[in-house]
Amino acid sequence: MPLGWMQHEAAVAEPVLQVRDLSIAWRGPDGRANRVVDGVSFDLAAGATLGIAGESGSGKSTLARALLGHCRTGSTISGGSIRLNGDDLVALSAPDLARRRGRVMAMVPQNPLASLTFHMTVGRQLQEVLRLRAGLSDKAARLRALELFDQMGLPEPEQLMGRYPHQLSGGQRQRVVLACAIACDPLLLVLDEPTTALDKTTEAQVLELIRRLRSARQGAMVIVTHDLNVVADICDRVLVMQHGRIVEQGPVAEVFVSPREAYTRLLLGAALRVEEASRAKPAAPGQALLEITGLGFRYARPSILRRIAPGPPILEDIGLTLAQGEVLGVIGESGSGKTTLGGIVTGLLTADTGRVVFDGAALAARRTPEQRRRIQMVFQDPLSSLNPRRRVGDSVMRPLRLFQGLDQRAASRRAAELFEQLGLEPELLSRFPRQLSGGQQQRVAIARAFAAGPDLLICDEITSALDASVQAQLLDHLAAIQRRQGTAMLLITHDLSVVWRMARRVVVMRGGRILEAGETEVIFRSPTNPYTAALLGAATRAARAGHPELIEANG
Amino acid sequence: MRAMLLRPAASLGLLLVIAHVLIAIAAPWIAPFAPTSLLDTPLEPPNATYWLGTDDLGRDAFSRLLWGGRVAMLVAFSAGAVAVLGGALLGLSAAYRRGSFDDVLLRLVEMKLAVPTILFVAIFVTGFGQSVPVLIVAVGIIQMMGVVRTTRAAGIVLMEQGYVRAAQLNGESGPTIILRDLLPNVADLMAVEFALRASSALLLVSALSFLGLGISPPTPDWGLMVEDGMALLESEPALVLAPALCIATLVLGINLAAEGLADALGLDAARGGSG
């Protein structure tokens, strides 16, 4: 086994964690065993922070849990060793492992809301850890809990202690779970996707907190994430995983600047680089296809037996224009109202105020069949986009028969054409959705949307559920078919690199309002709004890793 | 289906059900005597001619036992089918329409569940007669309520799926969406519900016959046989225990098969519907 990485530097000084040849096997329902983690080896020194990066299915979450000697039901450690401070966790008995958990090694799990007991106050949960694992008395535990809450930056600790998990915001919950994990100052702290569920502003705050903790503690930290920007932000070393194996590892500055392996290059290639030219093609000058003015929307569901007070406005005073054949990016995080906007344009939702004018005609709640045909949508989750009980060919042919009145043979031929344009073999027409990969499913969904021959396509987070390695390919195919058909697109996403690649113009949304609108290159290179600046700062970290001048310039 | 057979409990259940169904179908041919003819002295103990002896009217108990499941199974499986089909359509429609329709339906279901089962059937039966079709409808309606709840819950989740929203976007009509997109995707759930409802229905029918509100004499029925023989438990235990065992094994078989099916399909069989 080539341990090239080891030759690049002297062995890591005083490793606190030594993993050798670790393999974890998972027994499927058919009885066969799959290697979820395969021959993983690495060292980690005290005070160092290791980032384990990988896409879904890479085995990183399983590895994270194994570092605490824990395997979910169905999987077992099938080989190798994990030495924490000299003791091999693989060889320890359950009671010995339990003794160490929470004290010597701890984990911050991925979903803070689901990871906290919903029927207990957060104060009580932290005190439980302090009493049972740090051995503090009741009074001491309460005082220490208040201290920890304060250290974590939680406002009004006295009051917050008596709250339940669902009453806290996402960022606050993450801090609570973090407090429980560091309560006993463990030697090894593992964080599983610590910021994935948070919006970018909160993410920055939590990352800052983790940075402070890192300098205050002696222990080692392992951060598991799919987001290379997070790795670039707070990790010294990185370990890239794919299919259970380590693809590459080393100091972040080295790996990110000059990746050796093709897979690492692929992952890093997807990172946003605003210094380079945008690949988005400018639109041919054309008339306005879509004009939205003063759009507003509140969420309320009428019914005779319930009276629900209308909530805060989901959308307020939204306005934008889209020319024929143009691609407009709509950037926003969850809660920005971007999905609602897409829903209103497609007619799935009805706005409370404002006008939506499509090709000169105002769109009403009831659409004509022609209007329905001309506005189509592709959704975020590829698997749920297709009827699992129908062959994908049938799903694509349905709009062809509905809108164009084609018979079976003509529809079948057109469907095969569309498949080809999207790089799918015509044989796939007779497959069921579960037999296709995520990327293929999404392309089928795109084919279905284009089957209707639309003038406007709404894309709602169409790459978010796909692996980074597949996203680029999908977007290229989409760009190709869009140019070919001359369809205008509204590209709704939180991922700035998608917009950079596809859209010449962009609109930034937050809290139901539009903050900024204009040319992508201009806004991305010099954002005027602090929120946009924060988004860009977070999204370009991976690209700037290892380039101190760039880090200085953009923060 | 294969995965289900891999589980021993489910296979046993399926075997029991198939055995009962086959016997019931074949009863006219394999029963030694006609179930309603008065043959001999009443209350004879089991002997070579009458394997279970004769009942209180002189009929062959064994033949009546073989015939006893027919009507009950017919009613139970038909009622189960009525419950599942009707319940699924109602539940899915509620999930599709939401709003007032949904709320009213839910309230109706709750109210219906509040009416005691026995009473509901009693009202039906005294109003429309004690015939098999009436029983099927009454028991079917009772069982429908649980199906409505589970299919509605599943339907609400399905409505969020991309392909359903795509169909709505394209302006496809409600019935089309319900039949093409929603119904096929609750088929799994419906299969498990059918088994559960059928077993519930069977228990209910037996109890009703036992109370005199279900299948009426002289039709041979296990529930009736238990009621008839109850007073004679000490002297002629076979007359009561044989039909009781038949009911128990059939229901057990259906329940085991249902659990196995639910397991194999990845569904949860412990649903809190009405019994």
Next chain:
Amino acid sequence: MIYLILRRGALSLATLFLLASFIFFATEVLPGDALDVSLSADELAMMPPEVLARRKAELGLDRPILERYLSFLGGLLTFDLGRTIITRAAVADIVTMPLRNSLALAGVTLLLALPVALAIAMAAAHAKGRVLDNAVSGAAIIGYSIPEFVTGLLLIAVFAVWWPLFPATVTASTDDPLGVLLAAAPLAIATTIIGSIAYLGRILRVGLIEVMASDFVERLHLSGIPRWRILWLHALPAAMIPGLSAAALYAAALVSGVVVVELVFAYPGIGAELVRAVTRREVHVVQAIALAAAICVVLFNLVADLSIAALDPRTRR
């Protein structure tokens, strides 16, 4: 919170009103009134029409349906449930004691069954997948598959006939004090308990297993908190919330569901009264019993809803 109680209470009352109306109209729809049934065919044929008409008028069977509906509702408010057709006895008197007896049976059953079901569920969830768990699940399935009258008869066969340990039928009478009555019905109680433990145990077990597999249990496990503590202080309360709701609904069904057991053991409850009243077309008695059962169901539903709201902090705010 108070607002919630008021709102649910109002909804329950509305439901009750609708139910009462449904019960009224459903029973009044029965063809052939009580008089037709109580008199034999010969007597009916021989009775001169005016005498028949007078008898009907006396019993109030000839008033228009709307008038009867309103007097029915009025009577409800004053707790006057009318009189039986045949004997002109007060329905309230006929129904009260049997109702008490059925409620007592249901209550005792639940009181004994719930803790046992809980214990079984916890043991099974703790030993998930192993022999104990499978044995428990198997026993539970058998338990709720067997019809109650079969269980009852089997118990009689074994414990009253072969080994005469207990009385086969209840020898106490309707108006006896509850203690005497319940003591005279050990096999009846055993029958209902077996069914209840099987049903509740299964639901509780599944609920517990689901909870033990959730994320917060995993976090506690990874923090080194001992397993017993997780089970008792974290998992159990979480599983009890839907569990209590299921138990309340089951209790509601139990009150009318004991009818079969009552008949097997000759227990003087409302089940026996109901069957008697239906066959005799005693409309008012049927209405009263149906109403009583409906009240129980609505009440238990309300209790279940409110207990969820009280126990689950997520429902507040």
